[in-house]
Amino acid sequence: xxxxxxxLTSEDSSAFCHKVSDALxxxxxxxxxxxxxxxxxxxxxxxxxxxxxxxxGDYEPDMKLGQQ
Numbered sequence: 001x002x003x004x005x006x007x008l009t010s011e012d013s014s015a016f017c018h019k020v021s022d023a024l025x026x027x028x029x030x031x032x033x034x035x036x037x038x039x040x041x042x043x044x045x046x047x048x049x050x051x052x053x054x055x056x057g058d059y060e061p062d063m064k065l066g067q068q
Contacts, residue, residue, distance in 0.1 A: 002059040004068055005031070005052050012036070012045040020049050026068075028053045 010016035
């Protein structure tokens with residue numbers, strides 16, 4: 001078994017909520033609280049949410065985490 005970690009980020013929009021919802025639907029679990037910060041380069045608020053997932057087998061650095 002391996003435990004995978006991803007940090008999902010996006011502008012503060014419904015797209016971010018859909019990104020997190022998609023990960024949850026694929027078996028990922030929320031890890032910690034979301035973060036919210038102002039990006040001065042784009043003058044927009046940005047969101048981040050960590051997610052984790054346990055998988056069969058070993059972690060490989062070249063695996064595409066979003067496809068797990």
